[in-house]
Amino acid sequence: MNVGLLVLAAMAFLAIASIKVTRYDPDLKGTYRLKVTFDNVSGLALGTAVKVAGIQVGEINDIDLVDGRAEVTLLVYDKYRLRTNSQAMIKSIGILGDKYIEVTLGDQNQQTLQNGDRIQLIAPGGDLDSLVEDLSYILSDVRNVTSAINAAVGGERGEKQIKAIMDNLENLTGNLDQTLIKTNEKIGGILANLETLSSDLAQITGENKEELRNTIANFRDFSESLNRFIDANSEEINKSISSLDKLLARLAEDGPEITGDLKGILKENRQNLKDTMAEIKAASENLNSAMDQVESIAYKIDTGEGTVGRLINDEQTIDSIQSALDGVNEFINPINKLKIEVGFESERLLNQGTNKSYVDVKLRPVRDHYYILRLVNHPSGKITSTRTKTVDTSTDVVISDETAYQSRDTFRMSLMVAQRFFDTELLFGLYENTAGFGVHQFFGKNDQYRFNLDLYEFSRADLPVHLTTGGYWRFTQNFYAVAGMDDALNTQSDQAGKKLQNPYVGIGISFTEDYMKSLLGPAATAVTAP
Incomplete structure (x- = not known):
């Protein structure tokens, strides 16, 4: 009777609490929908976070294909109002980390987006897919460059030109070597002279410190006298500057005459100018010859001659690299979508006066399907008995005979598969070392409330099936x-x-993968910091 009343009281408490806090949102109050269109949403899934400056402001509610592009519906909390010039982009945590949508709030002087509006500004992403696409563009540009070089320096003529260039370089390096030897001898003499000079200066300054102080004092007196002179003769100085302005104006008037004189000078030195232009032309021809040699080298690379040519022009090598990158993407994408949740729960068993504890690890590959690995610390484990018998040795009469029982905790394992259909969740698998199944019914905003019904231990001797129910x-x-x-x-x-x-009755705590990353990230940085 007492147990039944207690259960009714607990259920009444849950019902009253549900009515009182129905309007209480543990996270944020209310959301509004926004739409945004991307060319590629690989790695995104329903429930993926929407962040501003690393803080979650919403999640993905729907992903649909519209006119060959991916249209994503976002649920954003009312607290965070985005503006008409807000930007959206797809980002990832690290190079191979989880993907999420990053948005900016926009300028405060812009209008706010309303329910059903669309984010127009899309920024390019920085994930691995973009990196692969950029790498493809780079390889294409490299191929074009090598083709041009190959066309420029290919053929027998190019080989001769390259040989001539190498011979010239060999002669040049030999001449430079001889020049450096001679220069080193001269530099050695200069350094010796500098050393002698610095030694003499040190000796002079040491012997003439007083004279140097007097010289510096004289310079200070001179500068002060100069300032006084300028102050006393400022009017005359201004007149001199005015005269200089007049002189410059006169030079401007005589400009045509000066120009005529310059023309005469150029006429007299026309032959010298022609000789200079001829020298410039010869230098240009030498430059063209060098470019022909470079063209020959580029032609050889483009036709696949040599190691560099084979590496750049071998389509099989490029296809192998692309295939390897595709394989990495196929392996990483399912891992990126896997969500992990860790929880701990402790219950107080009122009749036995002991605690029952759970440690849960949930692996969620998709939103409505996940796996549960649970370690249970069960108080009703191994029971030991201790008998105490007291006997009067003089009369051989038993004075007392008592037996004490003690229950020891044991660990049990659960491994379950969960599948959700709308607000109902079905579980089956291993329940505390035995087969079992359960039904969980969610209700309230954001699954705030749940009713549980779990059945396991179907083959207990002389005992009914183990039924656990609660809220x-x-x-x-x-x-x-x-x-x-x-x-x-x-x-x-x-x-x-x-x-x-x-x-x-009990209490529990759970953390999603995002919370664990935010906690472990600073901790790992602190451990690895020098």
Whole structure:
């Protein structure tokens, strides 16, 4: 009777709490929808985060194909109002990390986007796909350049020109070597002279410190006298500047005459100018010859001659690189979509007066399907008995005979598969070392409430199936409370006399992969910092 009243009280508490906090949003209140169109949304999925400056402001609600492009519907919290000049781009955490949509708030003087509006400005992404595309463009440009070089320096003529260039370079390096030897001898003499000069200067300054101080003092007096002179003769100085201006104006008037004189000079030195232009022409011809040699080299590379030519022009090599990159993408994309959630929950079993704890790891490849790996610390494990018998040795009479029972915790393992259909979730697999299944019903905004019904241990001797039922309330983004009845169909007691049917209350905490990355990132930086 008492157990039933307790269960009713717990369920009434959950119902009242549901009514009171229905309007309470543990995260943010209200959302509005925005649309944005991308050419490629590889790596994005429903529920992917939408961030501003690394802070989540919403998530992806829908992805559809419209006119050959991907149209993405975003759910943005009302607290964060985006402007008409907001930008959106696809980013990833690291080179191979998870992808998300980064948006900017826009300028405050712009109008805010309303429900159903579209983000018009799309910025290019910086993920691995963009890197591969840029690499393809670079390889194409390199091929064009080598083709041009090959066309310029190919053929027998190019080989002769290159040989001539190499001979000239050999002669030049030999001449430079001889010049450097002679120059080094001269530089050695100069350095010796500088050393002698610095030694003499040090000796002179040491012997004439007082004279140097007097010289510096004289310079200071001279500058002060000059300032006084300028102040006293400022009017005369201004007159001199005015006269200089007049002189410059006169020179401007005589400009045509000066120009005529320059023409006469050029006429007298016309032959010298012709000789100079001839020298420039000869230098230009030498430059053209060098370019012909470069053209010959480029032609050889373009036709596949030599190691560089084979590497650049071999289509099989380029195809192998592209195939390897495609294989890396195929391997990484499923891993990027995998979401991980870690949780811990502790329940107080009221009849037995002990605690039952869970450690959960959820692997979610898609939004409505995931796997649960659970480690359970179960209080109803191995039970040991200790018998204490007291006997009067004089009369051989038993004074007391007591037996004490002690229950030790044991660890159990659960491995379950969960599939969600709308607001109903079905689970089956290994429940605490035995086969079992469960039904979870979600309700409330953002799955804030849940009703659980789990059945396992179907083959217990003389005991009914193990039925656990209860409620769940998530009151913040990471914390939640639970209450219900464990082994609800069992009316028997254990060897220690404690009822196996246990009302329970508890609290839990869970973290998604994004929260763990934000915590582990600074920690890893602090550990690796010198």
